[in-house]
Amino acid sequence: DAGVIQSPRHEVTEMGQEVTLRCKPISGHNSLFWYRQTMMRGLELLIYFNNNVPIDDSGMPEDRFSAKMPNASFSTLKIQPSEPRDSAVYFCASSGGSFNEQFFGPGTRLTVL
Amino acid sequence: AQSVAQPEDQVNVAEGNPLTVKCTYSVSGNPYLFWYVQYPNRGLQFLLKYITGDNLVKGSYGFEAEFNKSQTSFHLKKPSALVSDSALYFCAVRDGEGYQKVTFGTGTKLQVIP
Numbered sequence: 001d002a003g004v005i006q007s008p009r010h011e012v013t014e015m016g017q018e019v020t021l022r023c024k025p026i027s028g029h030n031s032l033f034w035y036r037q038t039m040m041r042g043l044e045l046l047i048y049f050n051n052n053v054p055i056d057d058s059g060m061p062e063d064r065f066s067a068k069m070p071n072a073s074f075s076t077l078k079i080q081p082s083e084p085r086d087s088a089v090y091f092c093a094s095s096g097g098s099f100n101e102q103f104f105g106p107g108t109r110l111t112v113l
Numbered sequence: 114a115q116s117v118a119q120p121e122d123q124v125n126v127a128e129g130n131p132l133t134v135k136c137t138y139s140v141s142g143n144p145y146l147f148w149y150v151q152y153p154n155r156g157l158q159f160l161l162k163y164i165t166g167d168n169l170v171k172g173s174y175g176f177e178a179e180f181n182k183s184q185t186s187f188h189l190k191k192p193s194a195l196v197s198d199s200a201l202y203f204c205a206v207r208d209g210e211g212y213q214k215v216t217f218g219t220g221t222k223l224q225v226i227p
Contacts, residue, residue: 004156033215043157043203043217056214091156100207101147102215104156 004105006092012111018080021108024073025094033102034067034077035091043091049075082112115140117206119218126194127226134189134221136204143209146187148178151201151220160202163187164209174198194225 005024013019025032034046047057052069060067064083069075079086089109093102116139126132138144145164149157161172168180178189189202204218 042219045214045217048214093157100145100215101159101162102157103159104149106156107154 004092004094004103006090006105006108008108009106010109010111012113013082014113015083016081017112018078019082019086019110019112021077021090021092021110023075023077023092023105025075025092026096026103027073029094029096029103030072031095031100031102032069032075033093033095034075035093035104036088037091037107038088046077046090079110082110084112086110087112115206115208115214115216117204117216117218119202119204119221121221122219123222123224125224125226128196129193132191132194132198132223132225134202134204134223136187136189136218137185138187138204138206139185140206140208141210144187145207145209146178146180147205147207147215148172148176148187148189149203149205149217151203153200157203160189194223196225196227199223199225 007022030051032049036044046059047067048055049069067077089107091104091107093104095102118137147162148160151157161170163170163180171177176191201220201222203220205215207215
């Protein structure tokens with residue numbers, strides 16, 4: 001298995017632009033998580049999906065952020081409009097089975113100028 | 114509410130010496146406990162977990178962790194550190210009841226000195 005796949009790996013954009021991050025979870029996993037990692041705030045859970053349904057989006061910082069999971073093999077995290085404070089590494093993770101360890105993707109490093 | 118504390122931002126240890134990275138947790142139900150490692154510019158990698166059973170859990174790369182219910186701790190250990198163990202280590206907890214939200218600690222940077 002290729003593991004969790006994220007694209008793009010790096011994204012540089014200007015303030016005000018729309019950014020879309022993509023994630024393909026491990027096949028057969030029924031849970032998907034989006035995290036944001038920064039030096040200042042550490043690793044933050046943004047949103048969690050179970051069986052393609054958003055269960056907990058309390059970590060989504062504001063309305064500029066939205067996430068979708070249209071099917072079991074694909075999820076997006078969108079920021080519109082982007083701001084410099086959104087600069088971070090965004091990780092997608094998936095899990096399945098009874099004991100729920102998470103498998104992380106390589107991350108997308110987002111820089112908003 | 115559940116929480117995890119990693120009291121040390123950084124741990125330095127000489128190569129070949131035993132290492133310990135500390136973690137304490139708080140959870141209302143039975144804890145599911147995890148350790149992850151993050152190398153530079155990489156995602157987190159699962160090391161080991163405690164769900165139930167034997168308090169001493171063995172994981173990848175020679176790491177182990179001991180679950181101590183009375184002290185609500187789950188310290189990560191390795192008998193002999195390698196330079197290649199230098200990385201960022203995260204402890205995480207999940208309540209065994211309810212949904213799957215996992216709370217991660219702030220991370221401990223392990224530096225193994227040659």
